[in-house]
Amino acid sequence: MRGTNQSGMRAHNERLVLTLVRRHGALAKAEIARATGLSAQTVSVIMRQLETDGLLVKGDPVRGKVGQPSVPMRLDAEGAYFLGLKIGRRNEELVLIDFLGQIQGRVQRTHAYPRPDDTLRFALDALEALTAPLKKAQRARIAGLGVAMPFQMWNWASLIGVDPAEMASWQNRDIQADLAEHVPYPVYIQNDASCACGAELVFGERDTPRDFLYFYVGYFIGGGLVLNGALYNGRTGNAGALGSMPVPGPTGSVQLIDVASLSGIERLLIARDEPTQHLWGAPENWSLDPVVLDQWIDGAARGIAHAIAAASSLIDFESVMIDGWIPPALRDRLVIEVSTALADINMAGITPPAVQVGTVGPAARSLGAACLPLSERFLVDGQTFLKQL
Numbered sequence: 001m002r003g004t005n006q007s008g009m010r011a012h013n014e015r016l017v018l019t020l021v022r023r024h025g026a027l028a029k030a031e032i033a034r035a036t037g038l039s040a041q042t043v044s045v046i047m048r049q050l051e052t053d054g055l056l057v058k059g060d061p062v063r064g065k066v067g068q069p070s071v072p073m074r075l076d077a078e079g080a081y082f083l084g085l086k087i088g089r090r091n092e093e094l095v096l097i098d099f100l101g102q103i104q105g106r107v108q109r110t111h112a113y114p115r116p117d118d119t120l121r122f123a124l125d126a127l128e129a130l131t132a133p134l135k136k137a138q139r140a141r142i143a144g145l146g147v148a149m150p151f152q153m154w155n156w157a158s159l160i161g162v163d164p165a166e167m168a169s170w171q172n173r174d175i176q177a178d179l180a181e182h183v184p185y186p187v188y189i190q191n192d193a194s195c196a197c198g199a200e201l202v203f204g205e206r207d208t209p210r211d212f213l214y215f216y217v218g219y220f221i222g223g224g225l226v227l228n229g230a231l232y233n234g235r236t237g238n239a240g241a242l243g244s245m246p247v248p249g250p251t252g253s254v255q256l257i258d259v260a261s262l263s264g265i266e267r268l269l270i271a272r273d274e275p276t277q278h279l280w281g282a283p284e285n286w287s288l289d290p291v292v293l294d295q296w297i298d299g300a301a302r303g304i305a306h307a308i309a310a311a312s313s314l315i316d317f318e319s320v321m322i323d324g325w326i327p328p329a330l331r332d333r334l335v336i337e338v339s340t341a342l343a344d345i346n347m348a349g350i351t352p353p354a355v356q357v358g359t360v361g362p363a364a365r366s367l368g369a370a371c372l373p374l375s376e377r378f379l380v381d382g383q384t385f386l387k388q389l
Helices: 010-024 029-036 040-052 116-131 164-172 175-180 192-203 256-260 262-271 290-312 328-343 364-378
Strands: 056-058 073-075 081-087 091-097 103-110 142-149 187-191 212-217 222-227 230-232 246-249 252-255 319-324 354-357
Touching: 010 029, 010 040, 010 056, 010 073, 010 364, 029 040, 040 056, 040 073, 081 116, 081 192, 081 364, 091 116, 091 364, 103 116, 116 175, 142 175, 142 192, 142 364, 175 187, 187 192, 187 364, 192 212, 192 222, 192 230, 192 319, 192 364, 212 290, 246 256, 246 290, 252 256, 256 262, 256 290, 262 290, 290 328, 319 328, 328 354
Parallel strands: 081 142, 142 187, 212 319, 319 354
Antiparallel strands: 056 073, 081 091, 091 103, 212 222, 222 230, 246 252
16 A cells, blocks of 8 residues: 655545554554655654544554654544444344444344334434434544445345245335435445455454455355455445355255355254244354254355355465354354365365454444445545445
């Protein structure tokens, strides 16, 4: 990433500095100047302004070298706030996060299936509940609301066991526009699995590779595609639709969603006449028969492994990350089983990518939704494909 010393580029340079500090932690002016190619004077001006704006705060001086001690600057947690709404097939969630990505509040609810009017009512009620405790100055720093939801939700009615007529209303509703009529800040929208991948890019616990494939195991498995360090969404915003990828099934070719989605666990439980509602609450509270998990993981791991092999023949990924609305122990086991299944596939001529656990966890879709206004306002290479209202 390079800055520019030309006039008129202040906004870009400020985003550049904020992106570097977010990615690497507290940095001194000299470190930022070296990383960006900006002059020391330009960096000083930018960082003073960001401090004045409440986006950066001074850290403790670093001593021990010749000359004045350097003073690293870090993000101010109260510099900005963001809201993220996840609309799911079995549950909905609204989160409020601060500038560091820390969740300050969360409201959840489960449902048999989402309805536009109910979703709008939930979002507005939850928004009021989360923002009411904030001070006036904090509310003024809310930079936007992001929405993560499956695209073309009406096409999935039969797969979630709902009469298509019950979901048809989504086809003629613009939830982004509906929300924008009721909130005083910009509203952004993106596919839910792409949002989860975006959360890994922005809030992931480790340095992510420049190119990687991302799987998120939700009611339907989905994913994201990261190329050259940026989320790639394609012409229609639906690139990385890994759930639609053909993979071998028990009786022939199926789609990945058929063998590696939580809907599969739901079907297994229903067949055993066992309750399923707990699947859509907090994953850490799951209590499932090991027989059910063994049966699901076997098919899910083989399906994901074949999807990885197919994708790797097209793009030379360094790694694959797997996350989802699942307990950490189940996610870790799934990663091991996928790696094992991948080793059994003939990948002659292809360098297999490393299979790793995602680091954000079940809240990745909600956090990714909140990342949409954060990226648009404060990061370089922001989500410029997003529509703002």
